[in-house]
Amino acid sequence: MELGISLDQLRILAIVVEEGSFSAAARRMNRSQSAITYAVQKMEAAVGVPLFDRTGYRPELTEAGSALLPRARRVVEASAVFDRQALALRDGIEPELVLVVDAMFPMTALFAVLSEFDRRFPTVQTRLYVESLGATVRTLLDGQADLGIILEMANVSDGLSACALEAIELVPVASPDHPLGRVKAPLGDDDLRDHLQLVLTDRSDLTKGHDNGVLSVRTWRLADLGAKHAMLLAAMGWGTMPFHMVEGDLQSGRLVELELERWPKQLRRPTIATAIAHRLDRPPGPAGAWFFRQMAGLDPR
Structure with missing residues (x-):
């Protein structure tokens, strides 16, 4: 009643x-x-x-x-x-925004924009996927995400509209308990070849056969950046990591930066270019377009 x-x-x-x-x-x-x-x-x-x-x-x-x-x-x-x-x-504001972000991207920069996004667009439900390398691009190309923050090395497709973001600085590291972590002199390729290298990989077809930065004969391929980080801390191998993810470990001594002859750190650490992108045939709605512009620095904060 x-x-x-x-x-x-x-x-x-x-x-x-x-x-x-x-x-x-x-x-x-x-x-x-x-x-x-x-x-x-x-x-x-x-x-x-x-x-x-x-x-x-x-x-x-x-x-x-x-x-x-x-x-x-x-x-x-x-x-x-x-x-x-x-x-x-x-008003044409989309009910949901699906994002896919590469695991290497600095999450603090992303969260700062997401916080403001939530304030401006409280009705838009947000879904966030974290993938690695080509899997990030594949998620975008397959239409499972509206926007993606991707790496240049992931073979960006011509079917995407992209805007460059800040590059990610990489650093070769090992545990101080690892044999390479105890070497004080610059390391040549021959010094690295016989030591196990931990390499980030993914299951997508976009990065298949691409061995970026692989210098050792023995490698373990990991699809999870967190697992790679944990293995480095456990002295199970050496590898490169985004500097922002291991800066605290380097400062505390839990990891040490390896000086490689091919990457003289006194000059410049290697970097990976990043971009925010969407499919050309699926431009974002008003909320997604605002997020795109904010991440790309096209609008004032």
Whole structure:
């Protein structure tokens, strides 16, 4: 059986409690006090029990009122969310934004933009995938993501529209307990060849057969950057890592930077170019376009 309680009555119930009196609620809602009182009385008649105790100086919720208040607030908030979503859809704002990000990308830079995105577009549901190398591009090309933050080395397709982002600095590292970690002199290719190299890989066809930066005969291929990091810390091999991910380890001595003859660190560490991209035939909606411009530095923060 429906009680016929309106959304407006539920809103009045919540506002009376927030303001502490019928008169204060009337002022906030720009209505007469009698209109507020009448709405509460109608709701009490529909429920069949008093919702406020009016014997004191200020109205106090009864046991029944206290029980119904949280549900009333949820209904009011759900209605407000519905209104915001409907208005956003009317304005052409997409209901969802799916992102895929390469695991090497600095997440702090991403999260700063995502925080502002959530504030500006509260109705847009966001889904975030983290992949590596070609798997990031493949997710974008297959239409499983709207935008992708990808690496240049992942064979970027002509079917993508991309804008360059800041390059990622790489650093060769090993544990101080690893034989290479104890060498103080610059290491040549012959010094590295017989030591196990931990290499990031993926299962996509886009990077198949590409051995970027592989210098050792013995390699372990890992599809998870976190696992590679953990193995480096455990002295299981040597490998390159994004500098921002191991800076703390280098400062604490948990890892040491290897000086390679082919990469003199006094000149410049090697870098990987990154980009934000979308498919040419699937341009982002207003929310996605804002995110794209922010990441690319095309709009002021």
